[in-house]
Amino acid sequence: MFENDDGFLKAYLEDRQKIVEEALQHYLPADDIPPKIYEAVRYSVFNGGKRIRPILCMAAAEAVGGDLASAMPVACALELIHTYSLIHDDLPAMDDDDFRRGKSTCHKVFGEDIAILAGDALLTEAFVLLSRAEKVRLSGFSAERRLAIIQEISYAAGIGGMVGGQALDVLSGNSGADENTLREIHRRKTGALIVAAVKSGAFIFNAGKDKIQALAEYGINLGLAFQIADDILNVEGDRELMGKETGSDAARNKLTYPSLLGMELAKEKLARYIDAAVASLAGFDERAMPLVVIARYIMERKS
């Protein structure tokens, strides 16, 4: 069933991206928002992102027998949090990036003050979206389940997860770090929200503990693979496809898998994490196929 899935993958991702774009249009606040923040938020959210986190959330929901529509608010909240993290990461005081996906970064267009506020706004609106029953289809789910999702996502975005990982990254420099440090940075910085994406997709439909545990394993491995693939693309990627300069990590002397292990070993690690992600899905039926295909896509992506 997993052979010759290139055509399936392309159609699947395009379809899912379209669904996410439409849902984001629907869920993003449009009332009562100062025009420049509105512009900055929309500029950053609708910039051609791959929507990996929402797509993973939906795929996990389907893998446990859920429907797409019910997963949408959670999927979109994840994308709002991801977008906030990119806006803040790009700031001059952080990575100081001028371009993302071929377009000027938020602070280059709107100024640093608006970019900081747009990021703050997106993070906060994610929790508005997750908690406001009347606006979203989650109203059909119990308050307990929605609270569990907020728990999972806030923890993953916070000090134990994404923010903590970003802080470790900022503080790590390149001196004396080893693979354990690097893995810990990426487990938190990239991995935690990916784990939250698949787990919360499964939470919505009250999946059993074994399924949730398997999805967490999948997410942990996929998150690490995702970061290694990113590091590799930063060295070998096509500038045109990436929409940004390659080689920036090396220029910054940034700690990456290729710089630490060498390119060959980094590619081996990537393949190994992808295999582990796929293996963790052994207990699922064919409804988990998209999760398998996404894992393969992470390994082979060009941008």
Place this chain on the structure above:
Amino acid sequence: MFENDDGFLKAYLEDRQKIVEEALQHYLPADDIPPKIYEAVRYSVFNGGKRIRPILCMAAAEAVGGDLASAMPVACALELIHTYSLIHDDLPAMDDDDFRRGKSTCHKVFGEDIAILAGDALLTEAFVLLSRAEKVRLSGFSAERRLAIIQEISYAAGIGGMVGGQALDVLSGNSGADENTLREIHRRKTGALIVAAVKSGAFIFNAGKDKIQALAEYGINLGLAFQIADDILNVEGDRELMGKETGSDAARNKLTYPSLLGMELAKEKLARYIDAAVASLAGFDERAMPLVVIARYIMERKS
């Protein structure tokens, strides 16, 4: 009952501040947090703040017959959100403040990157705190009630509230603004979280709609009074007591109540909002006394 309450006020505020400090020590994440973020977060949270929002939350809880201990996680989450907003507001790209309460601001001590992340972390940890039952005493309350509190607080902190107000403030400049604009900025920037503080305190104990509505009125008026008092202190305050330079608003040509209306009228407005706040408590019994006393304190505070 409200005469000669200076002694009561002092003892009450000191007692409540102590309770909040201890609770914050308990609730702030200590595990798994990069040391420099830990320091930056604690530096900013424990910097001698007046803890007005948590104290209001507790006072509202008591006014509707609730107990203090149960209100603590919510009270502390409000203070984490308030602290994040101060860290980000002080950044060079925003208000560019070097001092707060007599101490160097977070970014002056830890750098801009860590200050941005510390703010992001505090905002996120507020939602971790509000949603994680096992850690906090809120576990005794229904998931519905906790979800309602997250709704209220996330909305107040977001685009419809604090972040939106800060954006309006950043964008307003001083040109052609009128009192309606100024009120709208402060209703959101300062007022929304104060309203959320009293409402969520009452939510915990399932207060009736009329009580919640009255507390919202109190909060709206108190929030505006709070901001006018701040503006007045920025002109007339004692530099020593304030722990920062006075006159900074005027130097920045910032839109304030005294600059817009003149000092005399600004003081009249302040008194009128305080009266309105107190009047909205007419339907409460003596358990609302602290809310009355806090309103008087807001008018008369010196720092």
